[in-house]
Amino acid sequence: MTFTREPAGPPAAGRNTRRQLPSFLVIGVLSTLFYLLLFVVARSVTGAQAANLIALAVSAVANTAANRRFTFGITGSEGALKDQLQGAVAFLIGLGLSSGALALLDLLVPDASRPVEVAGLVVANGLATVARFLLLKVWVFRGR
Template identity: 80%
Template sequence: MLSTDDPGAAPQTAPPVKRQLPSFLVIGVLSTLFYLGLFVAARAFTDPQVANLIALAVSAVANTAANRRFTFGITGSEGALRHQLQGAVAFLIGLGLSAGVLALLDLAVPDASRVVEVGGLVVANGLATVVRFLLMKVWVFKNR
């Protein structure tokens, strides 16, 4: 059961997966666009790895909060910090994948264009998204 701020409220249960996936996908697309926009903006003044870290850190917090509310139906502030800390595991996996892609690009194509960097990040983000959903479903926001 999922918590609310109202101790007298009926317990909430997580929506079924068939209702979670569309919400997760919409949030994922919006988060990815936000992340890529932040990456491109930060890339104007820093190297790709730092731009990636900045963009991913900011977008991951927003992504976890949005999925907590809209995908998994958890309202109220109870457990929010714990959920963000657990979501940090998904962030670290995404950071590892995206940093790895950027490092490989730097080796293979040292002067890669922003379009190539963004393309690589889209692939890494797609893989991280699958992992993020599984972690959120079975660990972060599982029925308690």
């Protein structure tokens, strides 16, 4: 079995970033919708923090796999586990931001409705997305 890596294009970082951002944004929007759906479903049977952990863990694995293939052009399974483990750092940042947002919301609005919880998570997820792109680009998929 042969594993291939598509060429990353010219070495100019700006050109690569312009090529990668549209794919990253589409994957990010789809991942966020998937995450929020999972959160709402899990939230119906568990607390906010547990629902957040479940939803974020599942969607982060899918997000890293999709960005690996479509944003950074890496095909095949060679290195996939390592990429997922490195992507876990971005997951932990996202978990910290979203858990913090939920804790702050619980402190400020103890009986917040699901739409208010989701709105808080959207803001936290937006911040985590910026961190995720930077980590994936400069560390996880650097030079590929």
